[in-house]
Amino acid sequence: xxxxxxxxxxxxxxxxxxxxxxxxxxxxxxxxxxxxxxxxxxxxxxxxxxxxxxxxxxxxxxxxxxxxxxxxxxxxxxxxxxxxxxxxxxxxxxxxxxxxxxxxxxxxxxxxxxxxxxxxxxxxxxxxxxxxxxxxxxxxxxxxxxxxxxxxxxxxxxxxxxxxxxxxxxxxxxxxxxxxxxxxxxxxxxxxxxxxxxxxxxxxxxxxxxxxxxxxxxxxxxxxxxxxxxxxxxxxxxxxxxxxxxxxxxxxxxxxxxxxxxxxxxxxxxxxxxxxxxxxxxxxxxxxxxxxxxxxxxxxxxxxxxxxxxxxxxxxxxxxxxxxxxxxxxxxxxxxxxxxxxxxxxxxxxxxxxxxxxxxxxxxxxxxxxxxxxxxxxxxxxxxxxxxxxxxxxxxxxxxxxxxxxxxxxxxxxxxxxxxxxxxxxxxxxxxxxxxxxxxxxxxxxxxxxxxxxxxxxxxxxxxxxxxxxxxxxxxxxxxxxxxxxxxxxxxxxxxxxxxxx
Amino acid sequence: xxxxxxxxxxxxxxxxxxxxxxxxxxxxxxxxxxxxxxxxxxxxxxxxxxxxxxxxxxxxxxxxxxxxxxxxxxxxxxxxxxxxxxxxxxxxxxxxxxxxxxxxxxxxxxxxxxxxxxxxxxxxxxxxxxxxxxxxxxxxxxxxxxxxxxxxxxxxxxxxxxxxxxxxxxxxxxxxxxxxxxxxxxxxxxxxxxxxxxxxxxxxxxxxxxxxxxxxxxxxxxxxxxxxxxxxxxxxxxxxxxxxxxxxxxxxxxxxxxxxxxxxxxxxxxxxxxxxxxxxxxxxxxxxxxxxxxxxxxxxxxxxxxxxxxxxxxxxxxxxxxxxxxxxxxxxxxxxxxxxxxxxxxxxxxxxxxx
Numbered sequence: 001x002x003x004x005x006x007x008x009x010x011x012x013x014x015x016x017x018x019x020x021x022x023x024x025x026x027x028x029x030x031x032x033x034x035x036x037x038x039x040x041x042x043x044x045x046x047x048x049x050x051x052x053x054x055x056x057x058x059x060x061x062x063x064x065x066x067x068x069x070x071x072x073x074x075x076x077x078x079x080x081x082x083x084x085x086x087x088x089x090x091x092x093x094x095x096x097x098x099x100x101x102x103x104x105x106x107x108x109x110x111x112x113x114x115x116x117x118x119x120x121x122x123x124x125x126x127x128x129x130x131x132x133x134x135x136x137x138x139x140x141x142x143x144x145x146x147x148x149x150x151x152x153x154x155x156x157x158x159x160x161x162x163x164x165x166x167x168x169x170x171x172x173x174x175x176x177x178x179x180x181x182x183x184x185x186x187x188x189x190x191x192x193x194x195x196x197x198x199x200x201x202x203x204x205x206x207x208x209x210x211x212x213x214x215x216x217x218x219x220x221x222x223x224x225x226x227x228x229x230x231x232x233x234x235x236x237x238x239x240x241x242x243x244x245x246x247x248x249x250x251x252x253x254x255x256x257x258x259x260x261x262x263x264x265x266x267x268x269x270x271x272x273x274x275x276x277x278x279x280x281x282x283x284x285x286x287x288x289x290x291x292x293x294x295x296x297x298x299x300x301x302x303x304x305x306x307x308x309x310x311x312x313x314x315x316x317x318x319x320x321x322x323x324x325x326x327x328x329x330x331x332x333x334x335x336x337x338x339x340x341x342x343x344x345x346x347x348x349x350x351x352x353x354x355x356x357x358x359x360x361x362x363x364x365x366x367x368x369x370x371x372x373x374x375x376x377x378x379x380x381x382x383x384x385x386x387x388x389x390x391x392x393x394x395x396x397x398x399x400x401x402x403x404x405x406x407x408x409x410x411x412x413x414x415x416x417x418x419x420x421x422x423x424x425x426x427x428x429x430x431x432x433x434x435x436x437x438x439x440x441x442x443x444x445x446x447x448x449x450x451x452x453x454x455x456x457x458x459x460x461x462x463x464x465x466x467x468x469x470x471x472x473x474x475x476x477x478x479x480x481x482x483x484x485x486x487x488x489x490x491x492x493x494x495x496x497x498x499x500x501x502x
Numbered sequence: 503x504x505x506x507x508x509x510x511x512x513x514x515x516x517x518x519x520x521x522x523x524x525x526x527x528x529x530x531x532x533x534x535x536x537x538x539x540x541x542x543x544x545x546x547x548x549x550x551x552x553x554x555x556x557x558x559x560x561x562x563x564x565x566x567x568x569x570x571x572x573x574x575x576x577x578x579x580x581x582x583x584x585x586x587x588x589x590x591x592x593x594x595x596x597x598x599x600x601x602x603x604x605x606x607x608x609x610x611x612x613x614x615x616x617x618x619x620x621x622x623x624x625x626x627x628x629x630x631x632x633x634x635x636x637x638x639x640x641x642x643x644x645x646x647x648x649x650x651x652x653x654x655x656x657x658x659x660x661x662x663x664x665x666x667x668x669x670x671x672x673x674x675x676x677x678x679x680x681x682x683x684x685x686x687x688x689x690x691x692x693x694x695x696x697x698x699x700x701x702x703x704x705x706x707x708x709x710x711x712x713x714x715x716x717x718x719x720x721x722x723x724x725x726x727x728x729x730x731x732x733x734x735x736x737x738x739x740x741x742x743x744x745x746x747x748x749x750x751x752x753x754x755x756x757x758x759x760x761x762x763x764x765x766x767x768x769x770x771x772x773x774x775x776x777x778x779x780x781x782x783x784x785x786x787x788x789x790x791x792x793x794x795x796x797x798x799x800x801x802x803x804x805x806x807x808x809x810x811x812x813x814x815x816x817x818x819x820x821x822x823x824x825x826x827x828x829x830x831x832x833x834x835x836x837x838x839x840x841x842x843x844x845x846x847x848x849x850x851x852x853x854x855x856x857x
Contacts, residue, residue, distance in 0.1 A: 302736075303738070304735065304736055323738055323740075324735075324736070324737065324738030325738030325739075326738075327738075328737075328738060334736070336736050341730065341733065342732055342733055343733060344733055345726050345730040346730060347729040348726060352722070352726075356722075356726065356733070356734070357738055357739075359719045359722050359723070360719045364719050368717050368718055369717055369718060369719060369722060371717070
């Protein structure tokens with residue numbers, strides 16, 4: 001006979017416009033149990049936790065807490081009811097102290113009894129071995145320490161259900177171990193725990209795993225009765241259509257990334273000793289769950305983000321002393337992840353966006369902008385890249401996502417004579433545009449460019465890339481041949497399993 | 503429920519109509535204000551008009567009053583278009599005037615051909631340095647420029663106060679007036695057609711700002727900075743340098759307002775002749791829609807209003823304090839119009855679920 005679960009989710013559904021982020025999700029968590037929600041990006045894990053913590057209101061289904069259906073309209077309601085969420089993105093006030101952050105939103109009456117609160121907080125810190133000063137200003141803390149403050153916030157309110165959303169993403173190895181020791185203590189104390197993770201090492205420490213894919217629960221396993229391979233298969237859950245695009249003949253090495261590292265004070269490094277080389281005429285795919293270092297890696301190569309150590313060479317030339325502009329002049333194009341905030345100036349016209357970055361050389365004539373040259377370049381771009389817009393003077397903000405991305409492509413592919421860095425170039429676009437962008441990437445490869453392509457679409461990576469590097473928590477877990485690898489192998493590496501030596 | 507929705511962009515005709523309607527509405531509200539004070543509206547406005555444009559001399563004085571506002575207005579345009587909220591025009595006007603005066607002391611006895619350019623250059627350098635200081639505080643130490651420029655205004659204004667109230671710059675034998683002695687002829691801005699050198703300089707500055715913003719790589723970066731600094735950084739624009747450049751240019755323009763008042767009109771340095779030029783310039787730039795030529799027109803209108811206000815207060819019961827109030831009202835209406843050209847109102851229930 002089973003005891004009544006502490007938290008029980010019944011058919012929970014949450015839609016954002018046409019997107020069903022959670023579709024009839026059901027699962028239970030018992031007292032002293034650690035349940036892991038496992039899935040790819042966009043599988044619905046974070047939406048689910050936000051619904052449980054009162055940050056979103058579900059469109060359907062119910063949340064049952066200790067046998068009682070509950071409904072939260074604010075996060076404070078959820079905390080009062082006993083559900084606390086430790087956020088992946090910290091929700092802390094930088095200018096408040098640790099203590100103030102912890103009591104924030106739970107003050108009762110006119111005055112806050114800081115003395116009592118501080119006593120309780122110190123007791124918590126002692127009990128769980130967390131060393132954070134209650135009077136430290138949160139803005140002065142390292143990312144790792146902030147993660148502990150988030151956790152203390154949840155512990156302080158003595159939650160019956162604790163949801164941890166990717167808690168180890170910012171912790172180094174030692175601190176991660178400490179976190180799991182605390183989790184074990186909480187289990188003993190009878191707290192029901194929900195862990196959101198895409199790291200298999202963490203998943204395997206749970207009692208039960210609920211696998212989500214595209215908003216639905218696709219499998220539930222007792223952790224002791226499953227294997228990482230099975231979980232990965234469930235997470236990816238589909239046979240991939242393999243149709244490798246065209247034949248490539250990689251030439252001599254063009255882009256060399258050597259031991260690139262970006263450290264961050266008091267936390268796990270953002271990039272940890274990344275080395276790889278891309279040949280001309282080759283597409284190098286970067287796979288990984290979003291937020292595992294693909295974006296900083298691209299930006300480090302492009303010169304946008306400074307790195308702590310390591311070096312990058314193009315055709316044997318060291319990029320150390322070059323800024324973004326200098327690197328672009330060497331023939332590097334960079335399609336940033338977010339086209340509207342990073343790629344384009346929304347209030348600039350198409351023509352101005354085409355000129356951006358080359359406005360001091362290619363499109364300048366003495367002290368003035370060469371408006372004739374800009375006009376011509378814009379007209380050529382609009383024709384070449386089939387940009388649907390009334391004129392070259394149309395503001396980028398007025399364009400559809402696909403057309404906006406074509407503007408970025410036009411500018412960056414023109415710059416990329418040697419290296420093209422494409423970070424999620426097809427995200428959020430419709431099928432026609434995706435096909436078009438893929439064709440253009442293959443054209444670049446055929447023209448002898450070294451292409452680095454990061455994508456969350458594994459199929460695209462497998463079909464376009466020659467080799468694929470898999471990133472996990474800022475590290476390159478391994479590099480595989482796109483033709484001979486299996487999607488399961490990549491999936492395991494994305495979840496933190498090192499590639500076994502062949 | 504009424505919702506604001508961002509719209510693409512209104513056509514320029516629609517924008518022009520919106521601005522004209524706003525100005526008309528502002529004038530109407532001003533008429534209401536005059537009525538409330540109990541004065542005769544026709545008399546008041548008539549006197550205002552007479553004072554501003556009644557004869558050649560009145561027109562000349564209106565133009566002269568507009569000159570510093572052109573400079574501080576343009577200073578606002580350059581900074582605000584770059585998305586930098588420089589409200590230190592006031593202090594930069596003072597700094598410019600003070601640096602110019604300091605130079606005139608150093609070069610005592612120099613011929614006009616050296617003296618005038620030296621004074622103008624020193625003043626421009628003074629204004630630019632003060633503004634650039636705030637820019638560096640912003641780019642290096644993340645100090646909000648609204649705070650730093652505003653606070654610096656007080657420091658500079660009171661520094662002049664110290665220099666003049668019994669300090670080293672006060673006119674010998676005078677304690678009643680906080681002012682410097684008269685500036686020697688050689689340092690005064692030469693006159694052309696009854697207006698001092700500031701007038702052609704203001705026209706030139708307007709054209710130059712329009713040219714820089716519209717046609718040069720620097721102007722391109724300034725505008726881009728105001729819209730999306732992140733995308734600029736991704737394309738290799740040195741954002742910090744651009745911010746310092748924008749502020750230096752803005753400060754230099756404000757300084758010219760100080761020079762033209764002190765060395766073109768009053769021939770002594772004292773705070774009263776500089777007070778408010780910077781703050782009014784912010785309004786002028788905003789009413790000019792942050793466009794250099796629009797700012798020139800707004801400055802001319804404000805110069806005329808300020809000049810006519812004196813005459814009006816002498817001839818009628820309308821207090822001259824009403825003019826700044828009218829200027830404020832106009833600003834509010836014009837800002838309202840600017841918002842309306844960027845947004846549209848949508849009536850009806852907001853689509854949303856509860857629960």
